[in-house]
Amino acid sequence: MSTPERLIQILANKGTLPPASPWADAVAQVRRELFLPDTFEVNDRTFDRTRDAKRWAWAVYADLPLVTQINEGQALGDDAYQRPxxxxxxxxxxxDLLDLLDGDRVFEAGAGTGYNAAWLCHRLGSDRMTTxxxxxVVTKQAEANLAQAGFTPQVLCGNAEDGAPYDRTIATFTLADIPYT
Structure with missing residues (x-):
């Protein structure tokens, strides 16, 4: 079984999604597969929908981070370092990270596939969400994924350090270097 209901069960078993959580409906209604390419990686393992759709769907509805782009989409050769x-x-x-209140305006730094933004749009409304x-390339794909799922948040391309004030901010991106202060 590889469905949003499976993900709800996994999250409930971990204690992340209590039975009366306001997130349960977002997890149930936002289909993660709409936000994923046919091929992605998990812990150096490739999941390919065209080769094994059942295995791919299993990973989609597992509680796992799914790497959708390596080396900024550039083919650097087999010997190159593979940086997600x-x-x-x-x-x-x-x-776990977002202590959200109904009515909050949220800014997400790191649009990725758009899946997080879709959960937030489902819970708050597209007009309360900026990613x-x-x-x-990632920004354009996230916007297309969100539109396909029926959400229309503000989707921006730029440096997240330039974000305006919001009620909540979530950062879901990797830094190549952590600046010394």
Whole structure:
């Protein structure tokens, strides 16, 4: 069984999604597969929908981070370091990090696939959600994924450090270097 209901069960078993959680409907209604390419990676294992649709769907509805882009989408050769540059975040992490109140305006730094933004749009409304990514290809794909799922948040391409004030901010991106202060 690889469905949103499976993900709800996994999250409930971990204690991340209590039975009366306001997130349960978002997890149930936002189909993660709409936000994923045919191929992604998990812990250096490739999941390919065209080769094994059942295995791919199993990973989609597991509580796992799914790497959707390597080396900013550039083919650098087999011997090059494989640096993840975009992903669909691990659902547990998203639910644990964001202390959301109804009516909040949310800014997400790191649009990725758009899946997190879709959960937030489902819960708050598209007009209360802004997501941004520095990569124009990732930004365009996130916007297309969100539209396909019926959501219309503000999707921006740029540096998240330039974000305006919001009630809540979530950052789901990797830094190549942590600046010394």
């Amino acid at each position: 540059t975009s992903s669909s975040s691990m659902p547990t992490i998203v639910l 941004m990514d520095i990569d124009p």
